[in-house]
Amino acid sequence: MHVMIIGAGIGGLSLAQGLKQAGVDVTVHERDRTRTERLQGYRIHVAPYGCRALNACLPADVYDLFVSTSGQANSTLAFYTEKLDELITLDTTEIGMDTDHRTDTFRSVSRITFREVLLAGLGDIVHFGRAFTHYTHERDGRVTAHFSDGTRATGDVLVGADGTNSAVRTQYLPQAAHADTGAVAVSGKVPLGGDAARLLPRPFSTGGAMVLAPGGYFGFLAVHEFRRDERGGALSLSPDFGIDPQLLLDNTTDYVMWNVLAKREKFGDRKALAAMSAEEIRTLVLRSVGTWHPHLLRLIEESDTGTVSVHALHTSRRPKPWAPGNVTVLGDAIHAMPPTAGAGANAAVVDAELLCRRLVAVAEGQELAAAVGAYEKDMLDHAFTKVAAANRNLEQGVADNRLALAGFKAFLRLAGRVGPIRRKMTAAMAGQQSPRSA
Secondary structure, three states: OEEEEEOOOHHHHHHHHHHHHOOOEEEEEEOOOOOOOOOOOOEEEEOHHHHHHHHHHOOHHHHHHHHHHOOOOEOEEEEEEOOOOEEEEEEHHHHOOOOOOOOOOEEEEEHHHHHHHHHOOOHHHEEEOOOEEEEEEOOOOOEEEEEOOOOEEEEOEEEEOOOOOOHHHHHHOHHHOOEEEEEEEEEEEEEOOOOHHHHOOHHHHOEEEEEEOOOOOEEEEEEEOOOEOOOOOEOOOOOOOOOOHHHHHHHOOOEEEEEEEEEHHHOOOHHHHHHOOHHHHHHHHHHHOOOOOHHHHHHHHOOOHHHOEEEEEEEOOOOOOOOOOOEEEOOHHHHOOOHHHOOHHHHHHHHHHHHHHHHHHHHOOOOHHHHHHHHHHHHHHHHHHHHHHHHHHHHHHHOOOHHHHHHHHHHHHHHHHOHHHHHHHHHHHOOOOOOOOO
């Protein structure tokens, strides 16, 4: 059996690693011309369930590389008002989670580093410069992938891991189109040196922090601190790419990442927003959240405009059942979601682990369509639970409802003072039903 994966993102590479480790013939086809064409520097938050799925896919030495190059341990999720009044801090150490555990912990990893880790050992399995256009079926039932340069590849299984604008999904499941949520996120980064570290309360350095604000805006901030070797160098897998070293700032320098989310109309119409420069966008955000705490405003002010960007937030609806075959999809290709549950990358890795197990069973004799159908059911069940949570969190965050916001803040303040409620919320955040030791 030969498996072809379209897309060398997190889910596609995790699947390729798992299949290669199991001895299944696999190739990955990526539209980027080189592995360094898109150096995306933001952190990725990997939850315990994502770590467990990743550990199942990767060879032990590659997973160890992921662990050793991840950032300083994360253990908290804090909630603040826009004036930096603390509402509640959920701390996983309170429920017995060991932040140094190999798998059952939260990890923060640079996107650049993570991709390098996932590419480790794959060698000529990954083919760059292959922009997928469509697929066709051969008379013998196998599937052929066609690429924009006129080349093609034929295999037994085709997996679309090609992201939100998936060409595989468009052909395979045209009824599963993604939807614009009507909200946008503006993001930026500030190096952690200098004043940045002193501008934020301590819980910001041990995990993410939500900022609950009136007016239909809310924020999310997180610190990424690289682990250091004995000489103080960042463990970031930053080779000499032969490009401007400034582009690697994200991958060697500790930083604070900030996001401000709101409905698009809060920032102006789509066309005007798209025409703005990064400096104009930063100014617009500062004007929009001008009543926030001065320390938060200063972080935004000090952001390098090269890191400031706007992202339209998309979501997806669970499609109606379909007949499985030898084409399938994973990750954002089928279940795009806003970042408001911290689940996108994790869901893609879980997809990879589920599909890997099913395809290995096919290699050992199970019927292909039945295995793919079982994967698709499991994938839809787990992923659309995360989509629903992300949509719910986004809707609550951008709703311009002062009464509801006041009620939620009051609940969080109360929960922060009542140990059993706080621990129950922490266990839910960590994906545990009840406290347990690591």
